[in-house]
Amino acid sequence: MLHRSKVENRMGQVITIAQQKGGSGKTTLAVNLAVHFARQGQKVALLDTDPQGSLGRWFLMRRDRFGGEAGMDLATASAWGVAYECEKLRKTYDVVIVDTPPKADADLRPALREADLVLIPVAASHLDLWATDGVLDLIARESRPGLVVLNRAKAGTRLAGEIATAAGQVAKVAEARLGQRVVFAETMGHGLGAVEAGKSAASGEVVALASEVQAALQGAG
Numbered sequence: 001m002l003h004r005s006k007v008e009n010r011m012g013q014v015i016t017i018a019q020q021k022g023g024s025g026k027t028t029l030a031v032n033l034a035v036h037f038a039r040q041g042q043k044v045a046l047l048d049t050d051p052q053g054s055l056g057r058w059f060l061m062r063r064d065r066f067g068g069e070a071g072m073d074l075a076t077a078s079a080w081g082v083a084y085e086c087e088k089l090r091k092t093y094d095v096v097i098v099d100t101p102p103k104a105d106a107d108l109r110p111a112l113r114e115a116d117l118v119l120i121p122v123a124a125s126h127l128d129l130w131a132t133d134g135v136l137d138l139i140a141r142e143s144r145p146g147l148v149v150l151n152r153a154k155a156g157t158r159l160a161g162e163i164a165t166a167a168g169q170v171a172k173v174a175e176a177r178l179g180q181r182v183v184f185a186e187t188m189g190h191g192l193g194a195v196e197a198g199k200s201a202a203s204g205e206v207v208a209l210a211s212e213v214q215a216a217l218q219g220a221g
Contacts, residue, residue, distance in 0.1 A: 012043070012093045013217050014086050016115035016144075021131035022102035024121045025151040027054045028184055030099045034072055035193025036210045042094040044072040047085055049111060050101045062191030070191075079107035086114040104134030112138055117216050118146040122167060124153045124180070129163055136171055147216055149209065150177035176208035 015033070017026045030046065038044045048055040059074040073093070077085040082098065089096045100111050112118055118139050122128045132148065139146045148167045167173045178184065183202040187194050194202040 012045075012090045012096055013116040014090065014096045014098060014114050015117050015119060015213065015217070016098040016100060016111045017119045017121065018100045018104070018108060018112065018135050019121050019128070019131060020102060020104040020134045021128050024102070024123050024128055024131070025178070026050075026102075026121055027058065027099055028188060029119060029121050029149060029151065029178070030055060030097050031058055031188065032178075032184070032193045032195070032206045033210055033213065034095075034097050036195050036206050037095050038071045039195060043092065045089045045093040045096045046072060046074045047082070047089065047096055047098045048074065048076045049079055049082055050099055052101070055099045058188060058191055060191075061189075065191045080110055082110040083114055104131075104138060108135070109138060109142065112142045112144055115144050117213065118144050119213070120146055120148045120171070121151040122148055122163060123151050124163055126163070126166075129166055132167070132170070145216065145219075146171050147213070148173045150174070152180040153177045154180050174209060174212050176205060176212050178202075178205050178209065 017030050019026055034044050034046055046055055046059060056074060056076060059070055062070045075085050075089065086096060098111050098115070100108055120132055120135055122132060136146065148171045150164060150173070164173055179201065181202045183194050183197055183200060187197050194200070194206050197203065
């Protein structure tokens with residue numbers, strides 16, 4: 001249940017995070033972007049459509065940590081309730097971030113259809129890269145802009161470079177990437193984002209990626 005009232009008529013933008021393979025870091029990407037955008041003064045809503053509920057657990061932990069005020073809001077929906085929830089949330093929030101289940105089938109299409117931008121996290125493995133095929137196919141069918149984000153990438157490794165090159169052959173790849181850093185897991189477990197843990201390589205990566213995402217949203221608008 002959301003508690004903010006509508007204060008503006010302008011419509012917010014929806015970012016859907018999708019990947020067929022589990023463990024690609026969708027929720028980590030969602031919370032870190034959400035925290036950064038909220039700290040920049042934007043009104044942020046999270047929409048959790050994954051039955052696993054990891055995003056919701058992080059949000060409740062964050063509320064407890066900050067005395068009931070998370071600095072953003074959360075809604076949940078089944079796959080086919082996404083359109084209705086996004087329609088409501090766009091009216092009140094600047095950014096709506098949708099976390100989806102690890103699948104690439106008809107159930108994912110409503111979340112893609114609502115997106116102003118689709119982020120596809122790819123961990124530094126060829127298995128993750130291969131798993132993007134189904135999502136990219138659905139994005140193309142819905143004519144939505146997509147951006148591949150390399151996640152848990154080890155700087156300077158040959159594999160990370162190979163993944164970036166291969167991904168770039170099928171979709172646009174973000175220049176910024178999230179490294180394999182302990183701080184992402186640690187902050188996640190405390191209801192925080194990496195940018196709230198002080199200045200670090202991880203926080204710099206989040207800020208750089210958020211800037212690219214914002215630029216992509218402006219281009220999509």
